[in-house]
Amino acid sequence: MGHDFSGYKKRTFIRRVHRRMQINHCDSLRAYVEFLQRDHQESARLFRDLLINVTNFFRDAEAFDALEKSCSTSLSYGAVSLEEVVRQALAP
Structure with a gap:
């Protein structure tokens, strides 16, 4: 099951991904993708950060x-x- 983030503003989406990259000390998108592949809990943390909390x-x-x-x-x-x-x- 997936989630459609296509309605998100591109800048908001990128800002939230960059936040997760900084938290995990990843200096490039490639490094973050590799981190996501190693740490399966990170995908859940990224998902929570991407959701707009109202x-x-x-x-x-x-x-x-x-x-x-x-x-x-x-x-x-x-x-x-x-x-x-x-x-x-x-x-x-």
Whole structure:
């Protein structure tokens, strides 16, 4: 069974692979591939790093409540699209 990462942004995917390479002291992609072949646990660690983790956000009740209030207020006035509300709510 596999996972389709084709929808991921290329830069995000590469950044996460490079992170795993650094953690494992691999100075090239070839070295990392060889490491993956030797250490079968690394593929699971890479997979976890590649998955986008949004569950922590939804477990943060304060953050989720703020987003919910922001979205419902803006949407009830028809001010902006849902996409714009989420973008604004998640902006630093």
